[in-house]
Amino acid sequence: MEEIEAIVKFDKLRNYLESIGIHVAEASADGYHAVKPGEVTLQAIKDGTYTFDEDGIYLNGSNGVRQKVYLYKRDYYITGYENSKPRMHITKCNTLEDFINNKKFDHYRHANTEEVPVIDLGDGCREVIVKQLPLCGFCRSKLLEEYRKSQKDFFQKESSIKDSVEFVRLLKETLGIVDGQSQDVDADIFGYVKDWEQISRRYRELKKYTCERCGVQITTPWDRQFMQVHHRNGIKTDNREENLECLCIRCHANVDDVHRGNFSKGDNLFRLNDFNEKYPLKS
Structure with a gap:
C-alpha cells in the first residue's frame, strides 16, 4: 500500500x-517462499500490492519482499466435470485484463505452490486441494507473441509451462534453488x-x-x-x-x-x- x-x-x-x-x-526482495493463497481484489491491484511486470505477476510486501505468483479462480466446478480445474494465470492476459477493465475482477486468489485450495461448486462448495493447475491458453498465446517480438528467453520458457508444478520448478530454477538446497517454507503473504x-x-x-x-x-x-x-x-x-x-x-x-x-x-x-x-x- x-x-x-x-x-x-x-x-x-x-x-x-x-x-x-x-x-x-x-x-528484502526475491527468493522462493511458499506463500499462503490469498484473495486478490481490484483495490489491491490499484494500491500496488500486485503488479503485472514484463516477466510475470508479483505480490509486493510493504517491507520490500516481492514474490512471483500466479492467479487462479477461487470457485470452480470440479466434481462431475472431467479434468475440470481452474486455469493458472501468469501474465496479464486478455481474460484478466477484461475483468480488471470492466471492474468485475473477483473470486481470484494468488499462489505460488504446486497445489492450492479450491471451492468445489460441484460438491456443495466444499474446499478441496487441486494440484497441477493448467496454464491459461490466453497467457500462453501472449507469452509466445512477446517472445516473437523480443526473443527474450524467459518468455519462451514460461510459454512452455504446462501447469502449476512446472511453474514452481521453473521459478526455483530461475532463482538458483536446486533439489536438497532449500525446502518450501510456510510463510505469510509477505514471504516471512x-x-x-x-x-x-x-x-x-x-x-x-x-x-x-x-x-x-x-x-x-x-x-x-x-x-x-x-x-x-x-x-x-x-x-x-x-x-x-x-x-x-x-x-x-x-x-x-x-x-x-x-x-x-x-x-x-x-x-x-x-x-x-x-x-x-x-x-
Whole structure:
C-alpha cells in the first residue's frame, strides 16, 4: 500500500513495538517462499500490492519482499466435470485484463505452490486441494507473441509451462534453488520465513547492530529497525551465517538495482528517508 496515512501509522506502530522489545521482521526482495493463497481484489491491484511486470505477476510486501505468483479462480466446478480445474494465470492476459477493465475482477486468489485450495461448486462448495493447475491458453498465446517480438528467453520458457508444478520448478530454477538446497517454507503473504525474526535478531546482535559496509552503529533501541539482514546470494531460505550480512537500511537499499527499486517507494522509502535524516552521511 502506498497511501501516506497508512504508511505513517504502520511506521509508528513498528517503532513502538521495537521500543518495547518486540522485533518486527525486515525482509528484502526475491527468493522462493511458499506463500499462503490469498484473495486478490481490484483495490489491491490499484494500491500496488500486485503488479503485472514484463516477466510475470508479483505480490509486493510493504517491507520490500516481492514474490512471483500466479492467479487462479477461487470457485470452480470440479466434481462431475472431467479434468475440470481452474486455469493458472501468469501474465496479464486478455481474460484478466477484461475483468480488471470492466471492474468485475473477483473470486481470484494468488499462489505460488504446486497445489492450492479450491471451492468445489460441484460438491456443495466444499474446499478441496487441486494440484497441477493448467496454464491459461490466453497467457500462453501472449507469452509466445512477446517472445516473437523480443526473443527474450524467459518468455519462451514460461510459454512452455504446462501447469502449476512446472511453474514452481521453473521459478526455483530461475532463482538458483536446486533439489536438497532449500525446502518450501510456510510463510505469510509477505514471504516471512518461519523463525526469521529470531535469526535476524541474533545476527544483528552478533554484529552489535553495526553495518558491515559503511560501519554505522545503531545504539538507540527504537532505531534498530534501521539495521537489517541481507542474504548475500539472494536465497531467503539460506540462513547460514556466511550468507548473511548486517546492513543499515541505506546500504541495503543500494545493494543492486532490484533493491534500489524496492526502496524507492512506499514504506521502504519513508523509512529510508527517516534514517537519512537521523543518520546523515558524513562528508
